[in-house]
Amino acid sequence: MLERLLRSAGGEVRVRVTGASLERFLNLCMRENVRPRALARQDWDCMECTFSIRDLRRLRPRMGRTGCRVHIIQRSGLPFLLRALRRRVVFSAGFFALLAVFWALQTHLWIIELKTPPGVSSAELARALEAEGVHIGMRLSEFDDKTVQRQLMLKMDSISYVTFNRVGNHMIVEAHKKEEVAPARDSGGITSVVARRAGQIVRVTAQSGWPVVKAGDIVAVGEKLIDALVPPSRDREGIGPRLTWSGGEVIARTWYETTYLRPLTALSKRYTGKTTTQYALIWGKHRINLYLGSGICGAGCDKIIEVSHFTIRDGLTLPFRVIRQTYRWYEPVEESFDTEAVRQEVEARAVESLTDRLEGELTSYSSTGQLTERGALEVFFRAEALEDIGEVVEDSQTLPEPDAAE
Secondary structure, three states: OHHHHHHHHHOEEEEEEEOOOHHHHHHHHHHOOOOOEEEEEEEOOEEEEEEEHHHHHHHHHHHHHHOOEEEEEEEEOHHHHHHHHHOOHHHHHHHHHHHHHHHHHHHEOOEEEEEOOOOOOHHHHHHHHHHOOOOOOOEHHHOOHHHHHHHHHHHOOOEEEEEEEEEOOEEEEEEEEOOOOOOOOOOOOOEEEEEOOOEEEEEEEEEEOEEOOOOOOEEOOOOEEEEOEEOOOOOOOOOOOEEOOOEEEEEEEEEEEEEEEEOOEEEEEEEEEEEEEEEEEEEOOEEEEOOOOOOOOOOOEEEEEEEEEEEEEOOEEEEEEEEEEEEEEEEEEEEEOOHHHHHHHHHHHHHHHHHHHOOEEEEEEEEEEEEOOOOOEEEEEEEEEEEEOEEEEEOOOOOOOOOOOO
16 A cells, blocks of 8 residues: 555556567666556557656667657546646635645544533633633644643532543543532540431431430420430440530421412413524634524514534534524414313422422322412422431530439
């Protein structure tokens, strides 16, 4: 493959050699250390072969002694291509411009895609990348992922690390959120477990500390469940009260009551069938609108935006995007809802919302609805759950003073 490319770069000619002494011509090639390629005998006095331009120039001054004539039947290679392009200025300029475009596409960064989890700002990440010199149009050879990753982790406290996945001139920057790690519990610290919600105790499992409630007790918010003060041991003499950290599981039956207010009429959209489409071109950070007027849709229509990238092949994306804005016009129409359907929808959403934030199991729920004077539906939602209501807090109590009689 490499030899073929080198021959093409130097230029080749296909020739037809005629004469009664073809053997003399071949002997001349051997003396001059010239090797004809793709040799094909056409007749007793005619053959075809391929020479490089350099070899043909070496043979030409000595060809008269052989009694043979050489006719060029085909020319190929870079020198002949450049000579042909020299006579076509516009085509030559376009050809070299195309080469420059391909070179710029391959050696520069044109697409930056940010992937951030909830809690991490994409705008902040984009500004941090810009400050480190990572921007659209930068040379790929200037990008040092290790240095940029280290600087981003120092500047942004909300991320733990950043990964860079580059395919050609398209780079995907994915940020990973820093997980909040609970501080290590100090065995010498003093903590108690209190109730974060009111409920009826079902089960208490203390890992450390002294449980002060039992199954069946009803506790209020903030009431102590597992105390840091452990009383003296009855089995071992000489071991008095002590303070320790408290921990464990306190399962209780809890109740939830919420009221929702929902209207029974609402405005819905009835599309008229009228649509308007606008196009825009984004080149780097610049936007070129291919339409007249403003792109603000206003009231009475939906705006749908579609972004299209153009890829020549895998890893080679053109540095512009086409924006398609479609406006769908509609008329507002008042719609009425069934009372029972609204109640069931509110109940289902309340159950889903409670299940997402509940640290336990939802055991039962119910809802009732009644109409208000303004024609809305008031839904009373009630639920019962089994959950861990214990919450570890610091305890500032001290050991009791020893009895003077002792």
